[in-house]
Amino acid sequence: MWARWRPSLWVGFWTWLAGLGLYVVATFVAWLPYQNLSDQFQLDGVSPPPASAWQAYQVWHQWDTVWYVIIADLGYTYDERSTAFFPLYPLLVRGVSTVLPIGTFEAALLVSVLSCLAALILVHRLATEVAGPAVARRATFYLLAFPTGFYLAAAYNESLFIALVAASLYCMRRGSWWWAGMWAAYASATRLAGVLLGVVFAFEYLRQKGFSPRRIRFDALAIGLVPTGILMYAWYCARVYGDPLHFLEAQRHWFRDGYQPPWTTVWQ
Secondary structure (H helix, E strand, C coil), rough: HHHHHHHHHHHHHHHHHHHHHHHHHHHHCCCHCCCCCCHHHHHHHCCCCCCHHHHHHHCCCCCCCCCCCCCCCCHHCHHHHHHHHHHHHHHHHHHHHHHCCCCCHHHHHHHHHHHHHHHHHHHHHHHHHHCCCCHHHHHHHHHHHHHHHHHHHHCCCCHHHHHHHHHHHHHHHCHHHHHHHHHHHHCCCCCHHHHHHHHHHHHHHHHCCCHHHHCCHHHHHHHHCCHHHHHHHHHEEEEHHHHCHHHHHHHHHCCCCCCCHHHHHCCC
């Protein structure tokens, strides 16, 4: 087992370390032009950037990160619009900020960067299984080098979601169906798209069984674990807001009015 995972740990770690180092440098360089402009910011009524280079990471406290920090600190009842954000990531952030002597935002960054490391390792392992080591190295590099790869290091749930999806897919490839269902359940508690792993589970199970109904065994029931994350969140929404699909209603505050055909996004 160690021999199988050692290349993935090596490639994943060094890709992660290089990417993290570049983000640190980019953050510091972006902060430099503003270090002497605090008086101008006060005149304009705008919050100034961090005064210290050691606090330059605070510039990452933007957009959805603000909502995740609020949820981790105060829960969903602070603002019902926050239910648009699924619970597993802020739960982990709350746990880390409770155990370690750091703030909630710092805990959110820590969860994200560690999840990013896990995602890179798991993607490399999965890609090696599917397409070989050369493709796996490129897949790992491009995952972080892609222009939107910085989301994997930001205090968002993207890196956690990719890590959970890759873990579930890898377990499916290995025929570990109950483990695959468990990781998929966590993925569906992280993002709505996680529930689609049920489709992948069904296809992969049937593929390995030769698409023969007679070869279906008890472990096929593990597919029932896939939607449990979202079902538990729906139960929470029903109990608190009287609507199990309240998280979909909350999406309207971000100009997402229900479902639409996939080609609509491409056209827009």
